[in-house]
Amino acid sequence: MSEYAARHKDDRSVGIVVPRFYTFGEPPQEMRLASGATLGPITLAYETYGRLNDRRNNAILILHAFSGDAHVAGVHQESDEKPGWWEYMVGPGKGIDTERFFVICINILGSCMGSTGPASTNPATDQPYALDFPMVTIGDMVRAQKVLLDHLGIGRLHAVIGGSVGGMQALEWCVRYPQRVKAAVLLATTTRHSALAIAFNEVARQAIMADPNWCQGQYYGQTKPDMGLAVARMIGHVTYLSDAAMRLKFGRRLKDKTDFSFNFDADFQVESYLRYQGAKFVERFDANSLLFITKAADYFDLEREYGEGSLVSAFARAQCRFLVVSFSSDWLYPTYQSRNMVQAMKKNGLDVSFCEVEAQWGHDAFLIPNPRLSNLMRGFLTNGASPQS
Amino acid sequence: MSEYAARHKDDRSVGIVVPRFYTFGEPPQEMRLASGATLGPITLAYETYGRLNDRRNNAILILHAFSGDAHVAGVHQESDEKPGWWEYMVGPGKGIDTERFFVICINILGSCMGSTGPASTNPATDQPYALDFPMVTIGDMVRAQKVLLDHLGIGRLHAVIGGSVGGMQALEWCVRYPQRVKAAVLLATTTRHSALAIAFNEVARQAIMADPNWCQGQYYGQTKPDMGLAVARMIGHVTYLSDAAMRLKFGRRLKDKTDFSFNFDADFQVESYLRYQGAKFVERFDANSLLFITKAADYFDLEREYGEGSLVSAFARAQCRFLVVSFSSDWLYPTYQSRNMVQAMKKNGLDVSFCEVEAQWGHDAFLIPNPRLSNLMRGFLTNGASPQS
Numbered sequence: 001m002s003e004y005a006a007r008h009k010d011d012r013s014v015g016i017v018v019p020r021f022y023t024f025g026e027p028p029q030e031m032r033l034a035s036g037a038t039l040g041p042i043t044l045a046y047e048t049y050g051r052l053n054d055r056r057n058n059a060i061l062i063l064h065a066f067s068g069d070a071h072v073a074g075v076h077q078e079s080d081e082k083p084g085w086w087e088y089m090v091g092p093g094k095g096i097d098t099e100r101f102f103v104i105c106i107n108i109l110g111s112c113m114g115s116t117g118p119a120s121t122n123p124a125t126d127q128p129y130a131l132d133f134p135m136v137t138i139g140d141m142v143r144a145q146k147v148l149l150d151h152l153g154i155g156r157l158h159a160v161i162g163g164s165v166g167g168m169q170a171l172e173w174c175v176r177y178p179q180r181v182k183a184a185v186l187l188a189t190t191t192r193h194s195a196l197a198i199a200f201n202e203v204a205r206q207a208i209m210a211d212p213n214w215c216q217g218q219y220y221g222q223t224k225p226d227m228g229l230a231v232a233r234m235i236g237h238v239t240y241l242s243d244a245a246m247r248l249k250f251g252r253r254l255k256d257k258t259d260f261s262f263n264f265d266a267d268f269q270v271e272s273y274l275r276y277q278g279a280k281f282v283e284r285f286d287a288n289s290l291l292f293i294t295k296a297a298d299y300f301d302l303e304r305e306y307g308e309g310s311l312v313s314a315f316a317r318a319q320c321r322f323l324v325v326s327f328s329s330d331w332l333y334p335t336y337q338s339r340n341m342v343q344a345m346k347k348n349g350l351d352v353s354f355c356e357v358e359a360q361w362g363h364d365a366f367l368i369p370n371p372r373l374s375n376l377m378r379g380f381l382t383n384g385a386s387p388q389s
Numbered sequence: 390m391s392e393y394a395a396r397h398k399d400d401r402s403v404g405i406v407v408p409r410f411y412t413f414g415e416p417p418q419e420m421r422l423a424s425g426a427t428l429g430p431i432t433l434a435y436e437t438y439g440r441l442n443d444r445r446n447n448a449i450l451i452l453h454a455f456s457g458d459a460h461v462a463g464v465h466q467e468s469d470e471k472p473g474w475w476e477y478m479v480g481p482g483k484g485i486d487t488e489r490f491f492v493i494c495i496n497i498l499g500s501c502m503g504s505t506g507p508a509s510t511n512p513a514t515d516q517p518y519a520l521d522f523p524m525v526t527i528g529d530m531v532r533a534q535k536v537l538l539d540h541l542g543i544g545r546l547h548a549v550i551g552g553s554v555g556g557m558q559a560l561e562w563c564v565r566y567p568q569r570v571k572a573a574v575l576l577a578t579t580t581r582h583s584a585l586a587i588a589f590n591e592v593a594r595q596a597i598m599a600d601p602n603w604c605q606g607q608y609y610g611q612t613k614p615d616m617g618l619a620v621a622r623m624i625g626h627v628t629y630l631s632d633a634a635m636r637l638k639f640g641r642r643l644k645d646k647t648d649f650s651f652n653f654d655a656d657f658q659v660e661s662y663l664r665y666q667g668a669k670f671v672e673r674f675d676a677n678s679l680l681f682i683t684k685a686a687d688y689f690d691l692e693r694e695y696g697e698g699s700l701v702s703a704f705a706r707a708q709c710r711f712l713v714v715s716f717s718s719d720w721l722y723p724t725y726q727s728r729n730m731v732q733a734m735k736k737n738g739l740d741v742s743f744c745e746v747e748a749q750w751g752h753d754a755f756l757i758p759n760p761r762l763s764n765l766m767r768g769f770l771t772n773g774a775s776p777q778s
Contacts, residue, residue: 035651135651195635195659196627202660203623205653206667210616212601227599234592235624238585243723246584252690260688262424262524264594264680268687270584271591278595291653298657299649301641331720334632 012092013083014049014074021045021114022148027123031144037134041123044148045107045114046070049090050098052154059154060096060381061145062086062105063162063169065367066293067236067285069113072105073098088369095374096381101158108169109144110136110293112286119220119286130288131217138165138300142172146180156180159381163187163366164333165293168300171341175306175317183321185380187366187373190333191302191311191341197332200239201294204232208287217288229287230278237277242329242362246270311344318345322352323380325373327365353380401481402472403438403463410434410503411537416512420533426523430512433537434496434503435459438479439487441543448543449485449770450534451475451494452551452558454756455682456625456674458502461494462487477758484763485770490547497558498533499525499682501675508609508675519677520606527554527689531561535569545569548770552576552755553722554682557689560730564695567708574712574769576755576762579722580691580700580730586721589628590683593621597676606677618676619667626666631718631751635659700733707734711741712769714762716754742769 023043025031030040047070052059062072064085073090075083089095090103107115110133118133125132149157160181162170167189174184190197208214211228219225241249250270254260257267266272307314322345326338335356345352357372359365366373412432414420419429436459441448451461453474462479464472478484479492496504499522507522514521538546549570551559556578563573579586600617602608630638639659643649646656655661696703711734715727724745734741744765748754755762 035649037651131653192641194632195639195641195657196630196632198641198657199623199627199630199635199659199663202655202657202663203620203627206623206664207596207599207620209653210596210600210620231592231596231599231620234588234595238588238592241585241588243583243585243720246588250584252581252584252587252693260424262426264520264598264684266591268584268587268591270588274588274591275595295653331632 012094013087014091014098016078017047017049017071017074017076017084019045019047019070019076019114022151024147024151031140031147033134033140034137035135039116039134039136042109042116042144043114043120044109044116044144046148047072047084047105049073049103050101052102052152056154057156057158058100059102059104059149059157060159060161061149061157061173062090062096062103063160063166063173064105064108065162065164065166066297067281067290068166069111070105070107072103085367089374089377095377096161097378101381104149104152104154106145106148108293109141110289110296112289117286118217118288118292128220130220133288133292135295136292137296138168138172139176139305141296142169142176145169145173146177149180156182159183159185161185161187161377162189164189164363165297168297171302172300174320174322175302175314178317178319181320183323183380185323185325185377186338186341187325188327188330188333188363190337191314192300192304193298194337197239198298200235200332201298204235205291205294207231207235208291211287214287217291219287224282225287226282229282229285229290232287232290233281233285234274234278237274239332240362240364242331242360244329244360245362248360311340312347315341315344315348315350318348318350320350321380322350323376324352324354325366325376326356327359327361327363328356329360330363330365332363401483402476403480403487405467406436406438406460406463406465406473408434408436408459408465408503411540413536413540420529420536422523422529423526424524428505428523428525431498431505431533432503432509433498433505433533435537436461436473436494438462438492439490441491441541445543446545446547447489448491448493448538448546449548449550450538450546450562451479451485451492452549452555452562453494453497454551454553454555455686456670456679457555458500459494459496461492474756478763478766484766485550486767490770493538493541493543495534495537497682498530499678499685501678506675507606507677507681517609519609522677522681524684525681526685527557527561528565528694530685531558531565534558534562535566538569545571548572548574550574550576550766551578553578553752554686557686560691561689563709563711564691564703564706567706570709572710572712572769574714574766575727575730576714577716577719577722577752579726580703581689581693582687583726586628587687589624589721590687593624594680594683596620596624597680603676606680608676613671614676615671618671618674618679619664621676621679622670622674623663623667626663628721629751629753631720631749633718634749634751637749700729701736704730704733704737704739707737707739709739710769711739712765713741713743714755714765715745716748716750716752717745718749719752719754721752
């Protein structure tokens with residue numbers, strides 16, 4: 001028994017999950033993207049948990065955040081040390097109950113976690129796409145997801161659920177395919193990036209592009225732009241936390257020392273944490289995917305795309321029930337942005353529940369086990385009761 | 390007449406100012422630093438405005454922020470396009486009135502604006518110090534400033550005034566040399582960096598060190614780490630503004646276009662602004678100076694240095710009147726940090742006035758013309774009346 005399995009033998013987990021792949025859009029049936037460019041074939045990596053019922057009406061689509069993947073819960077093999085990224089929320093009897101719901105998560109287009117992205121082979125050249133990969137939008141990601149759901153025979157979703165960039169996809173689902181969505185849970189997200197969020201993303205992109213190993217994106221098979229990508233990730237981690245979160249987590253505590261080094265070593269724990277996060281990230285993520293996905297998030301603008309600048313008009317297309325959750329210490333997508341979307345929903349007479357969860361962990365709070373959030377989720381998905389409106 | 394002179398002919402300005410330099414600490418009289426290392430000779434670049442009166446009691450020391458210099462006001466020659474960095478505040482009849490006060494500003498130790506720093510020649514090698522430059526603390530900077538003031542024959546200062554890292558120096562003056570300071574104005578500053586402020590500085594440092602042209606600091610006479618330094622500056626600019634400031638200044642407005650480029654050009658004005666600020670900064674600032682000065686700011690910790698962890702104890706040494714000003718949208722050194730220091734001052738029975746200025750421009754607000762701030766300054770410096778306490 002693996003360490004993980006031993007540690008969790010009494011937990012109720014989805015257990016061993018098989019990674020799946022679906023490919024479509026073979027030439028000449030490429031997908032036409034929002035930019036006008038075409039892309040194909042497209043492979044989507046996905047995982048499913050639980051069983052689709054006979055009426056095919058118990059499917060829930062989970063949309064992952066920018067650097068996430070399709071591996072939401074459980075393990076791929078017994079020896080895996082760590083389960084999927086939302087293990088605390090998804091499983092038998094959990095907030096998203098896999099005994100009741102058929103749960104699907106799809107790696108987004110443009111990523112590097114199994115779905116087609118800039119590191120994939122360009123059939124036109126038999127080389128990785130690199131910057132020849134076309135710019136994909138949140139809308140393009142969602143359109144590709146719909147092709148897969150059609151293939152799986154899933155008509156109307158019981159719910160779409162997403163946090164952060166996953167929440168943008170959930171919003172896109174609600175207005176692009178209103179008849180395909182019965183309910184939506186939007187966590188720590190926004191209908192469009194503020195200038196501040198764009199600024200952070202732009203600095204992260206510039207950090208990658210400043211790395212000489214980036215080579216205009218043509219680094220596959222060569223030395224990768226790890227230094228630039230690590231700096232980009234450190235910037236990300238500052239935005240995922242908050243002033244309060246960092247004060248609690250690190251304060252001014254020193255790392256394995258009692259006095260300053262008077263050099264450029266990591267004196268403070270927060271420095272050491274950031275360096276570690278940067279170094280860890282480059283092992284699993286592709287720098288070009290970061291460029292494409294952050295740009296897609298910056299472009300996302302529900303009011304521009306669907307409401308001619310009016311968020312109220314944009315939500316006129318939506319039909320589903322909503323649960324909107326913000327986190328008090330999230331300064332990447334602060335609560336006022338969630339309130340804005342809730343107001344626009346209400347002006348359209350939509351059924352919307354809103355909750356600002358008191359949480360000290362900043363933007364990342366939705367990823368951290370939180371019984372309150374699990375209860376909110378369970379209540380909303382099972383009986384539609386409004387936990388707070 | 391220069392464009393600047395023509396534009397400002399009716400303004401009251403200090404006019405043409407002569408840059409000055411003072412050198413001390415020739416071996417074997419090097420200065421011993423907080424780290425235990427020694428440094429010498431030390432040159433300090435400084436400027437003065439107005440006249441020292443016969444009683445030598447009208448001197449005001451202005452302490453500049455991290456990337457600033459001694460050139461506070463006026464021009465160096467008629468053809469200069471731009472005046473010093475605090476032109477709106479310092480001059481005849483202005484908030485800091487040069488008809489009344491003798492104003493001095495000294496470029497900090499470790500900088501690259503005329504004072505000794507990592508780009509200066511190491512007398513031991515006849516090469517630039519680079520990383521052989523010893524780590525200097527805010528305390529070291531202030532001790533060097535005092536040597537210069539002694540040389541100028543200035544005993545007790547009418548006031549020390551500083552914003553941001555300049556405010557840290559002002560704080561250090563008040564507790565290190567309490568008998569030398571009659572009053573202090575502390576703008577947008579803190580008694581010690583939060584984990585968030587350290588995090589931003591650390592990411593900026595990592596961006597520089599990630600640039601292969603940095604070469605462990607040995608880039609003088611070679612290609613400089615401009616890409617890394619530009620990214621570091623962009624990070625800085627995000628912290629100097631704020632969510633609200635960026636929303637007002639940029640929002641989601643596009644740069645010279647009506648639609649997205651669907652590539653990695655600067656689509657949004659905020660992207661273009663950051664790229665411009667990064668590119669401009671590398672023309673005037675030395676990457677190693679950024680490393681040393683940000684580290685000095687991170688190390689600064691008034692309670693640790695003077696109060697054994699207690700800010701109240703640290704201020705027990707202080708004797709001067711204080712004016713503390715925070716800015717409502719400053720999220721680098723938020724108002725709560727100013728309130729903390731004000732409380733600690735009051736617990737020591739010190740005469741302290743505190744004002745949170747409503748300003749949308751974030752941390753940088755003290756550099757932007759603001760009649761309210763000028764009035765606060767004038768009132769505090771001339772009659773000691775508390776504008777708000």
